[in-house]
Amino acid sequence: MAKKESFLSKIRGDSSASMDEEEKLRKELLDLRISLSSGQLKETHKIKHTRKLIAQLKTIEKETIKEERKEND
Numbered sequence: 001m002a003k004k005e006s007f008l009s010k011i012r013g014d015s016s017a018s019m020d021e022e023e024k025l026r027k028e029l030l031d032l033r034i035s036l037s038s039g040q041l042k043e044t045h046k047i048k049h050t051r052k053l054i055a056q057l058k059t060i061e062k063e064t065i066k067e068e069r070k071e072n073d
Helices: 006-013 016-037 043-070
Strands: none
Touching: 006 016, 006 043, 016 043
Protein backbone atom coordinates (compact mmCIF):
# COMPACT_ATOMS: atom_id res chain seq x y z
CA MET A 1 0.00 0.00 0.00
CA ALA A 2 1.30 3.46 -0.87
CA LYS A 3 1.78 5.94 1.94
CA LYS A 4 -0.43 8.98 1.91
CA GLU A 5 1.58 12.16 1.47
CA SER A 6 1.36 14.26 4.61
CA PHE A 7 0.13 17.82 4.61
CA LEU A 8 3.52 19.27 5.50
CA SER A 9 5.50 17.30 2.95
CA LYS A 10 3.05 18.34 0.25
CA ILE A 11 3.44 22.01 1.15
CA ARG A 12 7.23 21.78 1.43
CA GLY A 13 7.34 20.23 -2.03
CA ASP A 14 5.30 22.98 -3.67
CA SER A 15 5.93 26.40 -2.17
CA SER A 16 3.41 28.16 -4.41
CA ALA A 17 0.61 26.07 -2.94
CA SER A 18 1.20 27.38 0.57
CA MET A 19 -0.45 30.75 -0.02
CA ASP A 20 -3.50 29.18 -1.65
CA GLU A 21 -3.69 26.61 1.11
CA GLU A 22 -3.48 29.29 3.81
CA GLU A 23 -6.35 31.23 2.25
CA LYS A 24 -8.42 28.06 2.07
CA LEU A 25 -7.70 27.18 5.71
CA ARG A 26 -8.50 30.71 6.91
CA LYS A 27 -11.85 30.58 5.10
CA GLU A 28 -12.55 27.18 6.62
CA LEU A 29 -11.68 28.52 10.09
CA LEU A 30 -14.04 31.46 9.61
CA ASP A 31 -16.82 29.11 8.54
CA LEU A 32 -16.18 26.88 11.56
CA ARG A 33 -16.29 29.85 13.94
CA ILE A 34 -19.55 31.07 12.42
CA SER A 35 -21.04 27.60 12.76
CA LEU A 36 -19.87 27.43 16.37
CA SER A 37 -21.43 30.77 17.26
CA SER A 38 -24.74 29.78 15.71
CA GLY A 39 -24.74 26.48 17.60
CA GLN A 40 -24.52 24.26 14.51
CA LEU A 41 -20.96 22.96 14.97
CA LYS A 42 -20.85 19.55 16.62
CA GLU A 43 -17.19 18.74 15.90
CA THR A 44 -15.49 21.54 17.80
CA HIS A 45 -12.09 19.86 17.52
CA LYS A 46 -11.92 20.95 13.89
CA ILE A 47 -11.27 24.55 14.98
CA LYS A 48 -8.14 23.57 16.88
CA HIS A 49 -6.97 21.32 14.06
CA THR A 50 -7.41 24.08 11.46
CA ARG A 51 -5.55 26.59 13.61
CA LYS A 52 -2.71 24.09 13.98
CA LEU A 53 -2.49 23.61 10.21
CA ILE A 54 -2.33 27.39 9.67
CA ALA A 55 0.49 27.64 12.23
CA GLN A 56 2.39 24.85 10.50
CA LEU A 57 2.03 26.64 7.17
CA LYS A 58 3.36 29.87 8.63
CA THR A 59 6.32 27.99 10.13
CA ILE A 60 7.20 26.49 6.76
CA GLU A 61 6.95 29.91 5.11
CA LYS A 62 9.31 31.40 7.69
CA GLU A 63 11.74 28.50 7.22
CA THR A 64 11.88 29.09 3.47
CA ILE A 65 12.39 32.84 3.94
CA LYS A 66 15.19 32.16 6.40
CA GLU A 67 16.86 29.71 3.98
CA GLU A 68 16.63 32.22 1.14
CA ARG A 69 18.28 34.88 3.28
CA LYS A 70 21.12 32.50 4.16
CA GLU A 71 21.67 31.71 0.48
CA ASN A 72 21.81 35.39 -0.43
CA ASP A 73 24.33 36.27 2.27
